[in-house]
Amino acid sequence: MDVASQPNSKVLERRIAELQRENELLQNALTLRKLAIEAAEFGIWDYNPMTGATSFCPRWKSMLGFENDERPSTYVTIRELLHPEDDRQVSCVIDDFLKNPEELLSLKCRFRSKNGDWRWIQSKGKVSAKEADGNISRIVGVYFDITERQMLEIDLRTTRFSFDNASIGIYRIASDARIIEINRQAAMNLGYTIEEMRNMSLFDIDPNITSEEWKALWQALLRQGADSFERSHLRKDGTEMPVEITSQLLEYDGQQFAISFVMDISGRKAAETEKEKLQKQLLQSQKMESIGHLAGGIAHDFNNTLSVIVGNSELAMRNPTVDKVAQRHLEQILSAAFRSSELVKQLLAFARKQTIKPxxxxxxxxxxxxxxxxxxxxxxxxxxxxxxxxxxxxxxxxxxxxxxxxxxxxxxxxxxxxxxxxxxxxxxxxxxxxxxxxxxxxxxxxxxxxxxxxxxxxxxxxxxxxxxxxxxxxxxxxxxxxxxxxxxxxxxxxxxxxxxxxxxxxxxxxxxxxxxxATEMPLRAIESGSELEKPSNGGETVLVVEDDAGILEFVEAILGEFGYTVVTAKTPHQAINRALAMAPSIDLVLTDVVMPMMNGRELSKRLEEIIPGIKCLYMSGYTANVIAHHGVLDEGVNFISKPFAGNDLARKVRQALDA
The missing domain is CATH 3.30.565.10 (Histidine kinase-like ATPase, C-terminal domain)
Structure with missing residues (x-):
């Protein structure tokens, strides 16, 4: 190797090294571009209109659910997946673009996915190469899956009429609580116009909500996607309107917002308040009913006791051997007994067992x-x-x-x-x-x-x-x-x-x-005077039936003083036996109402069978429903309330016999 060739060799080595570095930079750039494309969730396509050659990045197939080794991969196979309604539109857009290649190619159409669903794809492209004669040899572009956004647009368009005419208030609310859009019903509920409310926020119609509360509600909507709650909105006239709100989080053109359905629940709240009031009244009524039963029972027993006190006091006062001092003491006892009787009458009135004649x-x-x-x-x-x-x-x-x-x-x-x-x-x-x-x-x-x-x-x-x-x-x-x-x-x-x-x-x-x-029946005169008449003597026979020995003894003594023949019985069965033995000489039965084994009404019916026409006078601490309904005496029923004075008893007996 001669010396002259050495410099050329070094130059070549440097050039090879530079090319390797450039290749590494290019590979890095391609890798970064690939990562960027994947992160941006769009794909790249490359099309030669002269040859029909087409290439797509792998994301194209994944958008439609195809595997890498499956079609579509050519212009022809892609056109086969195009929705029939979009085919003509796509052809027209491409033809117009080829005539005006300086413009941006923009397409929005539907393609059939592998599972048969239709996916909305948006595609944008640009001329990247031309032949010497000016013919386009290469178009490159990107594509996006816009199915969800397109469906939302369709939903919004198709529901526009329903939105405007819905019978419930509908709001579109931004993340900062601004009212973006409302329907007519929402404005009517609050007394505003739609134009007035478009310049308002939730803080204007819900003065009770704070910025922190709104942030918490928005965060809950972000986490859950939907939420329901109750609030109180303020009408234009200052009155409050309770509302039930159901919100759903949506996104359109990169902006998140809430669609809120707001229902006026004033009627329901009023009904709930009334229901709560009625529930309290029911509980109060049940409580009063229970107390009434207790009061009636106490009054019955207490009146029997008072009857013995009154009766024996009167008998003692009628005794000529009692001196004046003892007479005064007996009068005090009798007065106290009758005052106590008045309290018992009040209890009976409360318990609805008071004897009345309306x-x-x-x-x-x-x-x-x-x-x-x-x-x-x-x-x-x-x-x-x-x-x-x-x-x-x-x-x-x-x-x-x-x-x-x-x-x-x-x-x-x-x-x-x-x-x-x-x-x-x-x-x-x-x-x-x-x-x-x-x-x-x-x-x-x-x-x-x-x-x-x-x-x-x-x-x-x-x-x-x-x-x-x-x-x-x-x-x-x-x-x-x-x-x-x-x-x-x-x-x-x-x-x-x-x-x-x-x-x-x-x-x-x-x-x-x-x-x-109220009643429209004619007025009736109020009876008076008869109770004050002096009792008269009689010679009739009276059967007295009373299970309390003290009362029985007092009644027997009083009626005896007024000249009546008195036959006594402590039980209903004993009274029946007395009647069987003495019929028909008994003229009147004076019987307690509440007794063991048989009540006074049943006893009087049995005695009527034995002695037809026998008169009856009932006595009781309170009137049971066998002779009265809630204290209202049945027509023709003779009754005297315990405790009673001797003269009152004698008058009642006389009235019953003479009736």
Whole structure:
């Protein structure tokens, strides 16, 4: 090798080394381009319109679900996968592009995937080489799978009419809480125009939401894709509207937003509130019913005990050998027994086991006759206002029960007023239907006479209102009340198939409203005087049936004093045997209502079979349903409540015999 050739050899080596470095840089660049293409999720195609030669990167086949060794790989096989509706459009776009190669080739069409689904592909290309004669020899471009975006566009277009005319509010909300778009219903719900709301954000219609809360809601939407919750939106007029919101996260043109369906749930919330109120009323009613059963049972036993006290006190007082000092003591015992009896009557009224005889009366007339007595109850410092209804206010009611209702309510109102004040009594005819009942679901449909007693006194808090009808509950000082006044009112109203409500605010007074079913039956005169007549003697035979020995002894002694022949029996079976032995000489049976093995009504029927025409007088601490329905006596039933005085018993016996 000569010396002259050595420099050329070194030059060649350097050139080879440079080419190797360039090749490495090119390979690195190609690798980076490949990674970039894969990361960008698009593919590259290369097409020669002169020869039809076509090449695609592997992503093309994967977009359509084909393997690398499967077709399509040529222009012809690709056109075979084109949607028939898009074929003509694609041909026209390509022809136009070849005529104007300086423009950008842009195609959007559908191709059938391996599993038969149609995929939307967007393709953009550009001329990269031409022949010397100007013919295009190479076009290169990129393609994207835009199926999801295209379907969303189609959904948005096809649902545009539904969006605008939907009966539910629909919002499109940006991540920063801006309102991008709303439908007509959403704007109507809040009292705005669509144009006004497009310049607003959620913070304008939901003043209770903070930036932190909105960020938390948006993050939850990002994590879950959908979310549902309740909020309160503010109408243009300042009123609140409870809403239920269901949101879904969507993305369009690279922007994330929420589609929110907003339903006005004012009606549902009102119904839920009313349902909760009714549930509380049901629980209160159940509680009162349970207490009523207990009170009725206690009253029955207590009245029997009081009957023995009253009876023996009277017998002792009738004894001529008792001196004046003992007489005074006995009078005190008798007075205390009858005061206790009044408390028991109040318990019975609450338990709806009080004995009543309803008649048709005009409640306005009855109240008018009570005004003088009510004025005396409240004193001079309190003004009593009476506002009667102009129409007739007829009800079927025991007159004494109106006295009890008004006396208790007026005394309560008086105690709630510190110093001077006003008590208002008002009546009104009410037809419960439509809107009136929607606001008072606890009322049954029908015609009622509403009696209200209102005061401007100290009022009550919600907790007190929950307990005011409980027996023995009182807010008064010890010794100022028994706690039975409002319980009595409650029992009377329920006993007469009525309803009552109370509204009260601290320092703004209280209003009680009582609804009694109205009647159109003619008025009946109120019987009077007969109970005050002096009892007369008789010579008839009376069969007395009582399982309490003390009461039996007292009744036997009293009736004996009035000239009756008395036959006693401690059990119903013993009474039947007495009747069988003495028939038909027994004129009247005086029987307890509640007894072991057989009640008083069953006994009277058995005795009627033995002695046809025998008269019957019932006595009891409370009236069981065998002779009365919720304390309302059946027609023609003779009854006397325990405890009773001797003269009262003698009068009742005489009336029963003479009936």
């Amino acid at each position: 008649i048709v009366l005009d409640i306005n007339d009855t109240i008018s006759e009570m005004l003088n007595m009510l004025h005396r109850l409240i004193g001079e410092n309190i003004e009593l206002t009476w506002l009667p209804c102009k129409e007739a206010c007829r009800v079927m009611l025991d007159p004494s029960q109106i006295d009890q209702i008004l006396a208790n309510l007026v005394v309560n109102a008086k105690d709630a007023i510190d110093g001077g004040g006003t008590i208002t009594i008002e009546t009104e005819r009410v037809e419960v239907k439509g809107t009136y009942r929607e606001q008072r679901l606890w009322l049954k449909p029908g015609n009622y006479i509403m009696l209200s007693v209102s005061d401007n006194g100290c009022g009550m808090d919600k907790e007190t209102q929950q307990r005011i009808f409980d027996p023995f509950f009182s807010t008064k000082a010890v010794g100022r009340g028994t706690g039975l006044g409002l319980a009595t009112v409650y029992g009377i109203v329920k006993q007469n198939n009525g309803f009552l409500s109370v509204y009260s605010e601290i320092n703004h007074g209280t209003s009680f409203k009582i609804y009694i079913p």
